[in-house]
Amino acid sequence: MQVVGTRLLCMGRTTELLGAEEKGEAERILKLEKSLKERDDVIIDVTIKMKSKEEEVGKLQVQICLLQSQMKESDNDKGRMTSRIHELENEVLEMFSAGFDQAVSQVVTFAPEFYVGNLDVTKIVVNGKLVDDEIGEAEDENMATGEKDN
Template sequence: MTNISFQIVTLRLLCMGHTAELMGAEESLKVATLEKSLKEKEAVIIDVTAKMKSGESEIANLQDQIRSLQGQIKEHDNEKGRMTSQIHELENDVLEMFATGFDRAVSQVVAFAPEFDVGKLDVTKIVVNRELVEDEADELEDENAAPVDKEA
């Protein structure tokens, strides 16, 4: 019986060894799967990190462009302010020149026709149907203005 017991013990040891090998193989397979998964995740992390750094660089470039454009906007706003001021000055100059021209024309009428009553003349009126009328502020052009009749 000893021989059979010895054989049983040997078989059990072989079975245990084989079971241990299978468990070790199973564990090795699990470890290999986990290592593969880890490597894939590390590759994804490296890829995402590279994309993030690229994105950060692009963001920095865009922020520089934004600052540059904001500076240009400020310069253009300043230039617009200067030009608007200059337009107002020129408008005032034109109005002053218009009033001066009107006054000169009235003084020429006085010189050539002293009997004419220049008191009726008004820089703000226009001639419509041979009469002086108020100039409408909403008219784009003096379409109703009649040509000056030199014979009158």
């Protein structure tokens, strides 16, 4: 009987040790499951944020395309306006030249003895002399600033 009692005691101790191991394993399993759940939650959260960012990127790409098309349109408008400015400048120059020619014709008509060969649309009168427009502008600037030519 002693043998049976010892065996029972050994079996009880073995069962106790197995139960302790199972309990430890169960705790580790619970920790691992908790860790996996936390990791899954993080993955779900990151996935949701990523989808949100992808939508934002898509919206920004649409805005970029819209802005690029607006820039192209603005560049085209700028080119058209620049061309129109040059056209208008040429028209003004032609009108100015035609007006000058008309004025010279009137001088010839009213003062036929006056020699109009020295008249030039690009010249101006400074101090009673006919000079190039650029020289006249420089002299006007010098007089405005108080400088005098020696």
